[in-house]
Amino acid sequence: MKTVYACFCTDVIHEGHMNIINEAKKYGEVIVGILTDAAMIRCDRFPTVGFEDRKKMFEEISEVSRVVVQSEVMYDRIIEEIRPDYVIHGDEWREGPKRAIRDNVTDLLNKYGGELIEIPYTKNENVRRIDMRVREKLSMPEYRCRRLRRLLELCSPVKAIEVHNGLTGLIAEKTVVEHDGELDQFDAMWISSLCDSTAKGKPDIELVDMTSRCRTIDDVMEVTTKPIIFDGDTGGLTEHFVYLVRTLERMGVSAVIIEDKVGLKKNSLFGTEVEQTQDTIERFSEKIRAGKEVQLSDSFMIIARIESLILERGMEDALERARAFRDAGADGIMIHSRRKTPDEILEFCDRFRSEDADTPIVVVPSSFNTVTEQTLAEHGANIVIYANQLTRSAFPAMEQTAKEILIHHRAKEVDDRLMPIGRILTLIDEL
Ligand code: SPV
Ligand code: MG
DSSP states (O other): OOEEEEEEOOSSOOHHHHHHHHHHHTTSEEEEEEEOHHHHHHHSOOOSSOHHHHHHHHHTOTTEEEEEEEOSSSSHHHHHHHOOSEEEEEGGGGSSTTHHHHHHHHHHHHHHTOEEEEEOOOOSHHHHHHHHHHHHHHHSHHHHHHHHHHHHHHOSSEEEEEOOSHHHHHHHHHOEEEETTEEEEOOEEEEOHHHHHHHTTOOTTTOSOHHHHHHHHHHHHHHOOSOEEEEOTTOOSHHHHHHHHHHHHHHTOOEEEEESEESSOOOGGGGGGSOOEEOOHHHHHHHHHHHHHHOOSSSOEEEEEEOTTTTTOOHHHHHHHHHHHHHTTOSEEEEOOOOSSSHHHHHHHHHHHHHOSSSOEEEOOSSSTTSOHHHHHHTTOOEEEEOSHHHHHHHHHHHHHHHHHHHHTSSGGGGGGSOOHHHHHHHSOOO
């Protein structure tokens, strides 16, 4: 009996999947592979159904003789293990980043004379609706909020990118790349105070009020499913911060990061060039404690951001604060630096990790941007935030276009650089 292998990355079995299984059956014994959660988030999206239940779903199909676990997006290991006569897949992977998986499978099959069977992807209203439902579920507050904690278990590190409106949210949500034979995408979104303020033409001094910042969160949430980490600046007065915690939890935000500064907050990347005051350990710990006390769910995270290195108060001060804020209940520590090299960040991570193996560490490599995610993770960082790069790339492009239109008194000269009208009209999916 010949064997046919089909890997599925789905929470629901619909007619498209059954079509693949029925077709596979014509060629031999059907072996189904189920992607693990960690592989699924690289290749497609977060599962809404647990791994065991996804596996069971396929075990219950009589046409399937065996269900196996595929723990990597690429097929090398699984093909070596089961050496199927055929691999079957829908033809949608001929386009876009998933083409890399197809190339990987054909290379592997060619080595021993295995064959690829491709069948037309089932595209109809019913399948589209089912897909939309899964996405909507992922965007619901309780599902979205708790996924950051799950990501911390699955990814090393979790990668978040700055978003400040629906459009940047869509970029964070949908950008998938193939590189070096692997697929990758961002895991989470960062709603930066700097970029949210800049998008509104305002300075980053806690001038944009929380109502307006929550409006930004809502715009992002409307069109995305990935977890959100909110830049809560100083958190304001403790008496106000507790209300913010409740609001963010209700909205489905996964974490708020608050920084240990008081008074008129200025952006950290100014460092000591402007006057900035660090809060006392006691008072900031009290703010964290108050936030944790009002929090209702188990999932929401309050992360304490330490500004000692930014304000040149030294490593010992940073570490003392990390211990104190963790003991006050902080669910994670963000350590920031504006040095060009990552040395002090890595030293902090090493020293904090040597005494605390678990508390998540968050880093923002804006200035020390030569360091890779892998190095940061090796030193114990759990979340890496790309805090402002979307805004900083969009602004010069827009400014250049505005200048050239003024110079040429027409738009023809800029046209080659622009997204085609056809693409912008179809960029946003309709319901
Ligand atoms: C932000 O993105 O608003 C931040 C990070 O707080 S930083 O600008 O580096 O201070
Ligand atoms: Mg900020």
